[in-house]
Each structure stands twice: as structure tokens, then as C-alpha cells.
Amino acid sequence: MSAQLLANIVIGLALVGFLAWHQATWQYLDPARIWRAPLVMAVVGIVVLAQSTATIGTTDVVFLGIEALVSVGLGLAMGSLTRFRTVGTPDDKGRTLQSRTGTAGAVLWIVLIVVRIGIDVLGGHLGAHLLSSTGAILLMLAINRAARALVVDQRIPSRASGMMVR
Numbered sequence: 001m002s003a004q005l006l007a008n009i010v011i012g013l014a015l016v017g018f019l020a021w022h023q024a025t026w027q028y029l030d031p032a033r034i035w036r037a038p039l040v041m042a043v044v045g046i047v048v049l050a051q052s053t054a055t056i057g058t059t060d061v062v063f064l065g066i067e068a069l070v071s072v073g074l075g076l077a078m079g080s081l082t083r084f085r086t087v088g089t090p091d092d093k094g095r096t097l098q099s100r101t102g103t104a105g106a107v108l109w110i111v112l113i114v115v116r117i118g119i120d121v122l123g124g125h126l127g128a129h130l131l132s133s134t135g136a137i138l139l140m141l142a143i144n145r146a147a148r149a150l151v152v153d154q155r156i157p158s159r160a161s162g163m164m165v166r
Contacts, residue, residue, distance in 0.1 A: 035146070038146035072143060074115075080155075082101050
């Protein structure tokens with residue numbers, strides 16, 4: 001097992017574990033920050049891909065496109081599953097709005113990873129070797145997070161409402 005592959009596995013599992021936990025538990029929501037994680041992951045992913053010595057072929061582009069569509073679809077689903085609540089006691093930053101996607105969101109993370117691994121294996125057999133790079137993984141996670149953020153941003157309830165919103 002190469003050091004690159006081991007690093008990819010560790011980074012991927014840590015990030016997915018953190019994001020699954022984050023989605024399953026109530027977290028204070030800062031509407032101004034929901035785009036930060038997708039932006040950072042996208043920038044890092046693009047930089048890592050740009051530094052890659054691998055040649056990008058047609059097969060890579062096709063499989064990255066398929067994976068991007070899956071990432072967007074699951075991100076939109078995660079955003080639509082997001083629940084909101086307003087709590088009476090603000091956190092240290094004065095936020096009272098919380099959100100989570102619950103168990104269904106965590107299950108969608110598992111689906112995303114299983115599909116991603118399947119696409120990676122199939123693509124690898126067909127000559128798409130860029131799929132297993134850290135840059136491609138981060139870029140696909142960024143696309144997923146951005147699709148979720150797009151839906152959540154549109155669904156954030158008004159501050160005046162203290163009710164649970166679907």
C-alpha cells in the first residue's frame with residue numbers, strides 16, 4: 001500500500017466521519033459560514049489536482065463528471081433533509097439557530113462513500129486513475145457540500161420563528 005493511498009484513506013475516513021457526526025447532531029448554524037467548508041475543500045482539491053503529475057484523459061473526465069452528478073444529487077437530498085430549530089439559549093457567538101439532517105443524512109454519507117468507491121474501482125479498471133487522488137476526493141466532497149449549502153441557504157427559517165421547520 002503506497003503512502004499516497006494510505007493518506008487518502010485516512011483523510012477520507014476522518015473527513016467523512018466528522019461530517020456524518022456533524023450532520024447527525026444539532027449544530028449551531030451560521031448562515032454566513034455554510035459556504036466556507038465547500039469553498040476551502042474545492043480550493044485545496046483544485047490545487048492538489050493542478051500539482052498532480054497524472055495526465056487527465058477522457059475516461060477521467062467522464063468518471064469525474066458522473067461522480068460530480070452523484071455528489072450534487074446527494075448534496076441536494078441532504079439539504080432537503082435538513083431540519084432547523086431555534087433554541088432559547090444562544091451559544092458564545094450569539095447564535096440560536098441549529099440544524100441537522102439526522103440519521104438519514106448520515107446514511108446518505110455512507111451511500112456517497114460506497115458509490116464513490118464503486119466509481120473509483122470501476123474507473124480504475126477502465127483507465128481513470130485520477131479518481132483516487134486526494135484532489136479529486138476533496139473536489140467531489142466540496143461539490144456535495146456546496147449542493148447541500150445551496151438548499152440549506154434557501155431554506156433557513158426566519159429568525160422570528162421559534163418553530164421546528166422542515
